[in-house]
Amino acid sequence: MAYLLVAACLQVLLRGLPSSLYNPKVMKFLCSSKVRERLAMAGHGFLLYYFLSHVAMEESMVSKTTVMLLERLEECTTERWQKTLVLHQLGCVLLERREFKDAQFRFLAAAKAGHVYSVAGVARTKYKQGQQYSAYTLMSSIISEYKPAGWMYQERALYNIGKEKILDLSTATELDPTFLFPYKYRAVAKAEEKQIRAAILEIDRTVRFKLSPDCIELRAWFFIALEDYESALRDIRVLLTLEPNYMMFHGKVSGDYLVELLSHRVKQLSQADCWMHLYDQWSSVDDIGSLAIIHQMLGHNPGKSLIQFRQSLLLLRLNCQKAAMRSLRLARNNSGSEHERLVYEGWILYDTGNREEALSKAEKSIHIQRSFEAFFLKAYALADSSLDSESSSYVIQLLEEALKCPSDGLRKGQALNNLGSIYVDCGKLDKAVDCYMSALDIKHTRAHQGLARVYHLKNQRKAAYDEMTKLIEKAQNNASAYEKRSEYCDPEMAKMISIWQHNWIR
Numbered sequence: 001m002a003y004l005l006v007a008a009c010l011q012v013l014l015r016g017l018p019s020s021l022y023n024p025k026v027m028k029f030l031c032s033s034k035v036r037e038r039l040a041m042a043g044h045g046f047l048l049y050y051f052l053s054h055v056a057m058e059e060s061m062v063s064k065t066t067v068m069l070l071e072r073l074e075e076c077t078t079e080r081w082q083k084t085l086v087l088h089q090l091g092c093v094l095l096e097r098r099e100f101k102d103a104q105f106r107f108l109a110a111a112k113a114g115h116v117y118s119v120a121g122v123a124r125t126k127y128k129q130g131q132q133y134s135a136y137t138l139m140s141s142i143i144s145e146y147k148p149a150g151w152m153y154q155e156r157a158l159y160n161i162g163k164e165k166i167l168d169l170s171t172a173t174e175l176d177p178t179f180l181f182p183y184k185y186r187a188v189a190k191a192e193e194k195q196i197r198a199a200i201l202e203i204d205r206t207v208r209f210k211l212s213p214d215c216i217e218l219r220a221w222f223f224i225a226l227e228d229y230e231s232a233l234r235d236i237r238v239l240l241t242l243e244p245n246y247m248m249f250h251g252k253v254s255g256d257y258l259v260e261l262l263s264h265r266v267k268q269l270s271q272a273d274c275w276m277h278l279y280d281q282w283s284s285v286d287d288i289g290s291l292a293i294i295h296q297m298l299g300h301n302p303g304k305s306l307i308q309f310r311q312s313l314l315l316l317r318l319n320c321q322k323a324a325m326r327s328l329r330l331a332r333n334n335s336g337s338e339h340e341r342l343v344y345e346g347w348i349l350y351d352t353g354n355r356e357e358a359l360s361k362a363e364k365s366i367h368i369q370r371s372f373e374a375f376f377l378k379a380y381a382l383a384d385s386s387l388d389s390e391s392s393s394y395v396i397q398l399l400e401e402a403l404k405c406p407s408d409g410l411r412k413g414q415a416l417n418n419l420g421s422i423y424v425d426c427g428k429l430d431k432a433v434d435c436y437m438s439a440l441d442i443k444h445t446r447a448h449q450g451l452a453r454v455y456h457l458k459n460q461r462k463a464a465y466d467e468m469t470k471l472i473e474k475a476q477n478n479a480s481a482y483e484k485r486s487e488y489c490d491p492e493m494a495k496m497i498s499i500w501q502h503n504w505i506r
């Protein structure tokens with residue numbers, strides 16, 4: 001009975017996260033030694049405090065709550081890996097809180113326990129206490145002792161100067177191209193030398209693999225410096241899509257205010273113009289441009305669920321799951337009809353790992369009204385599992401039903417693309433070609449990639465290469481298309497293409 005009561009209470013607290021962390025009573029309860037001991041006895045202490053401290057860190061790295069939860073977590077550790085992990089995290093939080101001595105103590109302990117990366121923390125605390133040279137030699141010794149890794153060079157660059165610094169940063173990018181700091185540093189250095197275009201190109205390199213708000217903000221400022229207000233406005237709109245209350249310029253200027261200022265310098269678009277632009281950008285595979293247009297459309301029409309749903313689809317393509325979920329929830333809250341709401345609820349369920357429930361929402365929605373989006377959701381959720389020929393033909397049937405319902409070219413192009421992909425998976429290559437051709441008829445440029453795959457499977461390497469060339473010619477962001485095309489002319493790489501699983505996009 002008592003266990004059930006505790007479990008029920010805990011559930012209430014967890015449902016209320018993150019705001020329940022701000023309730024002093026909740027914190028007093030969670031951090032009391034009694035509660036911690038009981039949880040430890042039940043064997044769940046580490047997991048629970050690990051989860052809670054992560055939620056707290058996401059809210060604020062420097063809050064007292066975060067430190068308290070991490071300290072409880074430290075008390076719950078039993079294994080060595082747990083201990084080193086927590087020591088490192090506490091080090092990071094204390095460093096942010098500018099408690100350098102305490103931070104250094106934790107980093108040192110973690111490094112001693114075998115966590116080499118914590119040495120970077122030790123170096124940072126040294127640097128913060130004015131020991132730049134000591135930090136530099138520490139990182140140099142790590143580089144000579146261990147197998148080189150990108151982070152080692154990135155960290156040493158922080159304490160290095162002049163040409164050496166630039167050299168360390170380019171080694172860091174070579175070893176790990178996904179670290180953002182080297183690109184940002186080079187971009188700012190180039191801007192200081194008045195090479196604004198080169199600075200923008202540097203940031204463009206990051207945008208290809210990650211949409212990071214501070215990189216986008218930097219690029220916006222560079223565009224303003226070039227008086228290219230249209231591009232600056234586009235980037236700021238993207239920023240506000242990722243973080244609606246984004247404050248620019250070290251938190252001093254609201255993004256919305258800058259949008260207002262720049263809007264006076266850029267030709268205004270009506271809602272109909274926006275749709276036209278959205279189609280153009282869609283067919284030139286410009287997801288970032290599309291995101292900016294959608295932001296503008298929501299400015300004209302704040303509570304429009306259909307547009308919020310489109311926003312979530314684009315954000316997913318760009319790998320921004322958190323922002324995508326926010327847009328999807330807004331779409332659900334603003335949906336104008338029951339059958340529409342059921343579809344958005346279905347996607348939310350699907351994205352939180354509840355596939356069966358998502359399917360049932362789709363079915364309910366179809367029951368009320370047959371719609372493109374409901375059939376699409378149902379097909380997508382079913383195609384998620386591995387398909388035998390019977391379920392494949394059911395998915396095909398669902399997509400065909402979807403295509404009979406009213407929708408626009410943007411959505412139908414996607415459905416045709418997915419249909420093509422499932423035909424390829426069942427070996428019906430001619431049917432797949434028909435789908436991709438129909439998708440291209442309505443300017444769904446991504447279908448070139450599907451066609452290339454079909455030609456490749458038919459052993460027509462030249463035709464596959466030519467399809468990718470067409471994609472490269474039409475696509476704004478064509479870096480990955482270049483890569484794929486080269487795979488089609490390299491026999492070794494080409495072998496890999498045949499093992500590509502079907503690649504569904506919403």
Ligand SMILES: *[C@@H]1O[C@H](CO)[C@@H](O)[C@H](O)[C@H]1NC(C)=O
Binds near residue numbers: 326329330333
């Ligand atoms: C949607 O509505 C619910 C309930 O009214 C609310 O709690 C939630 O914050 C809303 N979500 C968004 C993203 O606005």
Ligand SMILES: *[C@@H]1O[C@H](CO)[C@@H](O)[C@H](O)[C@H]1NC(C)=O
Binds near residue numbers: 472473474477478479
């Ligand atoms: C394709 O990429 C190149 C280099 O990134 C760029 O110069 C070119 O403009 C892109 N193509 C289109 C149609 O935008």
